[in-house]
Amino acid sequence: MAVVRAEGLVKTFGEGRAARRVLDGASLSVAAGEVVAVVGRSGTGKSTLLHLIGGLDRPEAGSIVVDGVQVTGAGERALSRLRRRRVGFVFQFFHLLPELTGEANVLLAGRVRHARPDAAARGQELIDRLGLRAVAGSLPSQLSGGEQQRFAIARALVNDPAVLLADEPTGNLDVHAGAEVLQLLRAGADEGRAVVMVTHEASAASIADRVLRLERGRLVDA
Numbered sequence: 159m160a161v162v163r164a165e166g167l168v169k170t171f172g173e174g175r176a177a178r179r180v181l182d183g184a185s186l187s188v189a190a191g192e193v194v195a196v197v198g199r200s201g202t203g204k205s206t207l208l209h210l211i212g213g214l215d216r217p218e219a220g221s222i223v224v225d226g227v228q229v230t231g232a233g234e235r236a237l238s239r240l241r242r243r244r245v246g247f248v249f250q251f252f253h254l255l256p257e258l259t260g261e262a263n264v265l266l267a268g269r270v271r272h273a274r275p276d277a278a279a280r281g282q283e284l285i286d287r288l289g290l291r292a293v294a295g296s297l298p299s300q301l302s303g304g305e306q307q308r309f310a311i312a313r314a315l316v317n318d319p320a321v322l323l324a325d326e327p328t329g330n331l332d333v334h335a336g337a338e339v340l341q342l343l344r345a346g347a348d349e350g351r352a353v354v355m356v357t358h359e360a361s362a363a364s365i366a367d368r369v370l371r372l373e374r375g376r377l378v379d380a
């Protein structure tokens with residue numbers, strides 16, 4: 159059963175002669191337990207695709223269902239609930255709050271409206287499991303890139319989402335830290351999540367079950 163089902167997505171930026179149709183009929187289906195890597199040149203719309211799936215932005219046409227919830231057509235409150243409960247985001251530049259410790263970044267995501275009741279306990283367990291206990295009290299500026307990304311993954315998992323969306327998650331890491339992050343994403347899928355990972359690195363695609371290429375606004379087998 160597909161956890162992510164996107165069909166016929168269309169997204170245009172700009173207006174009039176400057177209009178650029180970035181997605182033009184993109185379709186994607188991802189099952190529980192599956193990692194799909196999306197590759198493609200810079201500017202082809204990979205980040206845009208993740209934003210649409212995760213309810214951060216809306217397509218002009220097409221439909222998206224995530225974990226049984228119709229994303230397209232959902233109101234702002236429903237989208238907010240979707241983002242917090244069913245979707246975890248991981249970004250290239252980590253996006254941790256700089257004034258909070260790694261641990262506090264993880265726990266904050268479990269304290270927002272619509273968070274899971276057991277999020278704090280999950281957060282502590284994730285900090286242990288991801289090998290972050292010794293640096294839990296450090297600020298992001300005191301952490302290596304790999305540690306920051308592991309905290310970001312713990313944050314993404316704290317509400318036990320059905321879907322993980324990772325946008326070039328290893329793009330700012332050395333080979334070793336990148337490999338660790340890829341294994342964590344793979345483990346996230348093995349626990350039954352659908353993982354969509356945007357990457358331009360062949361090594362990242364190596365943990366994927368399928369690799370798709372975004373080309374002229376559509377996803378094709380790579």
Ligand SMILES: Nc1ncnc2c1ncn2[C@@H]1O[C@H](COP(=O)(O)OP(=O)(O)O)[C@@H](O)[C@H]1O
Nearest residue numbers: 171172180198199200201202203204205206207
């Ligand atoms: N919010 C936005 N406003 C205007 N143009 C945008 C916006 N987001 C993305 N774009 C444009 O859409 C195209 C695809 O962007 P993006 O999805 O970030 O590509 P990728 O992640 O594949 O590099 C680019 O030309 C980019 O400039």
Ligand SMILES: [Mg+2]
Nearest residue numbers: 204205206325
């Ligand atoms: Mg991008």
